[in-house]
Amino acid sequence: MLMENLLRHLFPALLLVFSVHSVSSDAYPTQGFCSVDSNLESDCLSGKILIKGGTVVNAHHKEVADVYIEDGVIVHVSPNIRVGDHVRIVDATGKYVMPGGIDPHTHLEMEFMGTVTIDDFPSGQAAALAGGTTMHIDFVNPINVNLSAAFASYMNKAKKSVMDYGFHMIITKWDEEVSREMEVMVKENGINSFKFFMAYKGSVMINDEVLINGLERCKSLGALAMVHAENGDAVAEGQKKMISLGITGPEGHALSRPSVLEGEATARAIRLANFVNTPLYVVHVMSIDAMEEIAKAKKSGQRIIGEPVVSGLVLDESWLWNSDFTTAAKYVMSPPIRKAEHGKALQDALASGVLQIVGTDHCTFNSTQKSFGMDDFRKIPNGVNGIEERMHIIWDSMVESGKISVTDYVRITSTECAKVFNIYPRKGAISEGSDADIIILNPNSSFRISSISHHSRSDTNVYEGRTGKGKVEVTISGGRIVWEDGNLKVTQGSGKYIKMPPFSYLFDGLDKVDAQYLASLGAPVRRTAAAS
Known part of the structure; x- marks a missing residue:
């Protein structure tokens, strides 16, 4: 705090304040930001760092070792590294040194349901870094523009990024231009x-015809098809039914989107992907119904990635019945948060490998925005927070509880995501040559979640008051120490766009499967002409 106060008086230009749309920046102060062109030699700048004495954890092994970083890259990993002068030493004795988290599912500065998510790229990413996530993959949504224009728009939104990021692209229609x-x-x-x-x-x-065309095009390009799996026609009917019954509050959201509709759409998407013979990624798996469809498909050999999100793993739908609208509305997301038994089953599926990657679907709206649906749950902007809380909650609920190992933790929060999106081992590993995106987690420290202390611009938090063990004490992003001792120091514009190449491991051998299929058809049949 002393340094921050000094900077505030001596270098006011270094402490940037920004706003989202019409929201006052005074209501959402930004702390811990350094200017992009700062020449101060501080933790906001890359340098030489030696992490000493920690337990280095990767997805398949762990060892006590030192990690030496230079110019944003991991240079050496081994015990008892010796270095010269002008190297920052970070003591990690008794702590875990792990790859920074990668969140595969976020929505920053997204136009949705007549408004815009309250977190833009700098604020959402700042929250991520404070929670130990060092890269995220956001969704480009082409609203009334073509894909190229939408991509350019999102690249512009991300200019002030404070950590690395990538993009998925949403497909909303089908034609030759798409x-x-x-x-x-x-x-x-x-x-x-x-x-x-x-x-x-x-x-x-989209309808099934668009989905089939999209699956086929994804396969030809070596791109991964992703689905939000709910039966939209049935959901629309369910919404009408709830309104006709006078159920207009947030509980109507859950009641109109039962788990059977998520299961049906998941099964349909899986079967269509099997028909095309292409991998499929099912986002935000929220129910036993959907999880069981994924389990069956994987058992049969189909290439399916199932992504649960933190809210679906640890929250339950009872909050949607809260008598206070603001409290209930903050839990509205789609698919909806379900009964506790669904979350427990999803945790078990994550531990067993049926589900492989944990995301957040971080899509935040403040209480004023949520109040748009005060009299009609269909108008409540869908979305919850999670980008800052994910790493802590998963450690506490999955590792501390004994459900998974520390290596499994790295796999589901970082490494598997890097492999699926074909950026491993640049990301998702602590190895020589990998990007220096690293966290130091103290398993003996405790955390407490609060909307007062979190770094998101949202004025609510769906994990409010939650406590647990396992705290990220240091976050290193691109070789910069950006989170330490509860202080956030990031540089707007320092985040890099990470291009993700096609044809990940999920596509290996698909051509052979196609060849076997063609050979098995026994067609076309050669027929002789009928005698005249």
């Missing part, structure tokens, strides 16, 4: 995944 532009996205812009919504009728929802 097909051509998908190729441009993959080959020129570094996007290797496309998302299809099976819900939100009248908005971004």
